Amino acid sequence: MPLEGTIIVDENLCKACELCIEACPQHVIALNNEKITPRGFHPAYLAEDGCTGCGICALVCPEAAITVYREKPVKK
Amino acid sequence: MTREFWKGNDAFAEAAVRAGLQAYFGYPITPQTEALEYMSHRMPELGRPFLQAESELGAINMVYGAACTGARVMTSTSSPGTSLMMEGLSYIAGTEVPMVLVDVVRGGPGLGNIAPSQQDYNQMVHGGGHGDYHPIVLAPASVQETVDIVYNMFDIAEKYLTIGVVMIDGSIGQMMEPAEMPPMLEVRKEIPDWAVRGGKGKDRRVLTSIYLAPEDMEKTNLRMMKRWQQIEKNEIRYKEYFMDGAEIAVIGYGSAGRVALSAVRAARGRGVPVGLVRPISLSPFPKQLVREVAEQVDSILVVEMNSGMMLEDVLSSVQGRTHVEFYGRMGGIIPFPNEILKEIERISEGTQKDAGHPRDLWLERMDSIVQ
Amino acid sequence: MATLDIKNMKVVYEHPKALINMNSHYCPGCTHGTAHRLVAEVIDEMGLSDTTIGVASVGCSVFTYNYFDFDFVEAPHGRAPAMATGVKRVRPDRIVFTYQGDGDMISIGTGEIIAAAGRGENITVIFINNANYGMTGGQMAPTSLPGMITTSSPHGRDVEKMGYPIRASELLATLDGASYIVRRSLHNAKNIRMAKKAIRMAFESQVRGLGFSMVELLSTCPTNWHLSPIDASNWLEEKMVPYYPIGNYKVHPVLNEIKI
Numbered sequence: 204m205p206l207e208g209t210i211i212v213d214e215n216l217c218k219a220c221e222l223c224i225e226a227c228p229q230h231v232i233a234l235n236n237e238k239i240t241p242r243g244f245h246p247a248y249l250a251e252d253g254c255t256g257c258g259i260c261a262l263v264c265p266e267a268a269i270t271v272y273r274e275k276p277v278k279k
Numbered sequence: 280m281t282r283e284f285w286k287g288n289d290a291f292a293e294a295a296v297r298a299g300l301q302a303y304f305g306y307p308i309t310p311q312t313e314a315l316e317y318m319s320h321r322m323p324e325l326g327r328p329f330l331q332a333e334s335e336l337g338a339i340n341m342v343y344g345a346a347c348t349g350a351r352v353m354t355s356t357s358s359p360g361t362s363l364m365m366e367g368l369s370y371i372a373g374t375e376v377p378m379v380l381v382d383v384v385r386g387g388p389g390l391g392n393i394a395p396s397q398q399d400y401n402q403m404v405h406g407g408g409h410g411d412y413h414p415i416v417l418a419p420a421s422v423q424e425t426v427d428i429v430y431n432m433f434d435i436a437e438k439y440l441t442i443g444v445v446m447i448d449g450s451i452g453q454m455m456e457p458a459e460m461p462p463m464l465e466v467r468k469e470i471p472d473w474a475v476r477g478g479k480g481k482d483r484r485v486l487t488s489i490y491l492a493p494e495d496m497e498k499t500n501l502r503m504m505k506r507w508q509q510i511e512k513n514e515i516r517y518k519e520y521f522m523d524g525a526e527i528a529v530i531g532y533g534s535a536g537r538v539a540l541s542a543v544r545a546a547r548g549r550g551v552p553v554g555l556v557r558p559i560s561l562s563p564f565p566k567q568l569v570r571e572v573a574e575q576v577d578s579i580l581v582v583e584m585n586s587g588m589m590l591e592d593v594l595s596s597v598q599g600r601t602h603v604e605f606y607g608r609m610g611g612i613i614p615f616p617n618e619i620l621k622e623i624e625r626i627s628e629g630t631q632k633d634a635g636h637p638r639d640l641w642l643e644r645m646d647s648i649v650q
Numbered sequence: 651m652a653t654l655d656i657k658n659m660k661v662v663y664e665h666p667k668a669l670i671n672m673n674s675h676y677c678p679g680c681t682h683g684t685a686h687r688l689v690a691e692v693i694d695e696m697g698l699s700d701t702t703i704g705v706a707s708v709g710c711s712v713f714t715y716n717y718f719d720f721d722f723v724e725a726p727h728g729r730a731p732a733m734a735t736g737v738k739r740v741r742p743d744r745i746v747f748t749y750q751g752d753g754d755m756i757s758i759g760t761g762e763i764i765a766a767a768g769r770g771e772n773i774t775v776i777f778i779n780n781a782n783y784g785m786t787g788g789q790m791a792p793t794s795l796p797g798m799i800t801t802s803s804p805h806g807r808d809v810e811k812m813g814y815p816i817r818a819s820e821l822l823a824t825l826d827g828a829s830y831i832v833r834r835s836l837h838n839a840k841n842i843r844m845a846k847k848a849i850r851m852a853f854e855s856q857v858r859g860l861g862f863s864m865v866e867l868l869s870t871c872p873t874n875w876h877l878s879p880i881d882a883s884n885w886l887e888e889k890m891v892p893y894y895p896i897g898n899y900k901v902h903p904v905l906n907e908i909k910i
Contacts, residue, residue, distance in 0.1 A: 208654075209659070219678060220678040222679055222879050226839050244678070256660075258662045261662075261663035263839050264683075265682070265683025265684045265687070266673075266674065266687075267690075268665075270663065270665065271661070272659035272661060274654065274658070275658065301740060304739075330735065330769075332732065333732075333765030336761065337732040337761065337762055338732075340732035340733045341736035341739070343725070344723060344734060344735065344738075345736035345739065345740045347733075348737055350740040366726055367729070370725075370726050476703075476741070477703060477744050477745075478720065479720050480719065483719060485722045485724075486724065487706070487715065487722075
């Protein structure tokens with residue numbers, strides 16, 4: 204089982220460029236059409252389960268808008 | 280300190296070194312290349328940075344960078360190089376950091392020649408690069424005066440966070456005269472508060488000349504103008520000779536003023552009531568003094584090694600109070616004392632006071648002087 | 651969606667400290683942002699934010715100094731390498747870098763960049779190559795590709811009349827003063843990772859006093875290319891990478907020993 208992860212997208216910084224959506228290997232990021240940021244964008248958000256906290260979205264994000272978390276491995 | 284025989288270019292370089300110059304960036308161009316060469320061994324000898332840049336463009340931008348760190352920095356060049364530096368000067372002025380420039384003026388326009396002239400007056404006093412700013416421009420007339428002015432120029436530039444220009448005719452850069460060097464100052468260790476030095480958060484400093492919002496740009500322009508008013512009040516410099524009872528005043532700066540002094544002495548010897556005013560600060564221009572002189576004398580003769588650039592500043596200060604004439608040589612020619620003496624005598628014999636701009640009248644007279 | 655308790659999770663990535671947390675003026679998807687982020691990450695990792703003085707240039711990145719939390723000066727168009735030289739020569743103990751676009755560095759700035767690299771000036775240059783003049787609306791740049799339509803080559807770049815693009819990395823690598831000249835790209839995750847390592851290496855070169863270092867970063871310009879950010883990344887990969895090969899053009903032997 205891959206570790207679970209999550210992301211938080213800073214809506215003040217996100218410009219809805221969709222590079223993270225394209226890059227995400229799990230295809231779990233989408234634009235949130237229910238929201239509009241103060242700058243007029245639909246911000247990216249974690250739309251589905253399955254994030255592994257790989258960090259690739261943050262790697263491609265030009266705005267450094269994404270903070271990525273991954274659960275700590277349980278020691279056996 | 281002993282008086283030694285110094286070549287002008289070497290002398291101003293040494294004077295700057297003694298003023299605590301921290302870096303020199305320059306480019307070879309006649310007639311000031313000796314300064315670059317002097318610095319190329321003197322600065323490393325003292326462990327201070329020296330660099331011959333790829334062009335005057337490179338040099339002025341290196342000066343700009345170093346000036347932003349609060350270092351005492353200068354460059355020197357000649358007329359075509361000064362033109363290349365105009366962009367950098369405007370940026371330095373707009374960023375409000377201090378620097379010193381020595382401009383050793385040659386013949387032109389264009390490539391011109393390497394003989395001395397005063398063709399950079401407009402470029403430096405009324406130009407500089409684009410923008411609402413005025414560099415301080417001081418014009419010495421001897422090697423010693425150059426040494427003294429360059430030595431003090433760093434303090435002046437730093438006091439007002441402005442550009443200090445020492446503008447010398449090519450002749451002064453090239454000639455050798457006895458001069459006494461001032462004492463060697465230690466290189467300053469403290470960094471001015473406004474300088475970049477490596478800092479973050481509240482200690483971060485950004486030095487730029489860009490003010491995208493016009494309101495911000497105007498505030499900067501006004502601030503610079505208020506500072507200019509202070510400079511106008513405090514930095515006027517000139518010398519007067521034989522002005523007591525003078526009915527004719529010759530006004531000339533640099534080498535033109537110096538040659539005119541010989542003519543004035545000779546004229547006085549013949550009983551002509553003539554005196555000389557030699558402005559040293561061209562920017563700020565001694566307007567008040569010229570106004571007072573205009574009230575005293577019947578005629579003013581402006582002598583320059585150009586087509587009459589300071590002439591316009593004299594006319595604007597005189598404002599019709601007295602008759603103004605002009606005599607100039609261009610292209611790298613220095614007038615001889617007897618040429619100016621002839622002009623003084625012509626004027627003292629009762630000039631016709633022709634209507635017409637002094638420059639036009641002079642150009643007509645030049646037809647018979649220059650074959 | 652299962653809610654995860656981030657308090658008990660490891661932070662894999664967060665906003666770099668050397669990058670000021672503020673909205674930037676760059677277009678959505680513009681890789682200027684990515685380049686800024688990578689430089690900030692390297693500065694954080696190397697602990698250089700109170701020793702660095704950046705030199706901003708003229709182009710879309712003219713306001714670079716608003717986004718980094720360290721000292722900056724602003725250079726005239728093309729003159730950043732000369733200005734950086736002035737700063738570094740009087741403050742050799744500082745880390746000095748320029749951040750320049752293709753118009754700034756290899757058009758108006760050709761004289762200054764070649765001279766600085768030739769002198770082996772111990773500075774680092776971050777060179778953003780997006781094949782056009784972004785700030786002024788998309789004119790042809792020295793790096794615009796043959797046949798590329800721009801606002802000043804509306805029928806496509808005709809090499810007969812407008813000449814061929816300049817490959818700056820290859821050009822500067824011929825100079826003995828250069829210590830580290832590489833080209834990387836910002837079009838996908840793998841290349842962005844490689845780009846970051848290169849930026850790190852370039853700053854390591856400066857720290858070790860090895861001479862002039864430069865990282866050329868192939869970048870997108872979605873707005874002036876009239877492509878979405880994703881399509882722009884693909885265009886970069888398909889069209890620019892073949893003309894500007896990613897690779898190492900000069901690497902000082904000392905740098906080969908460093909493991910990042």
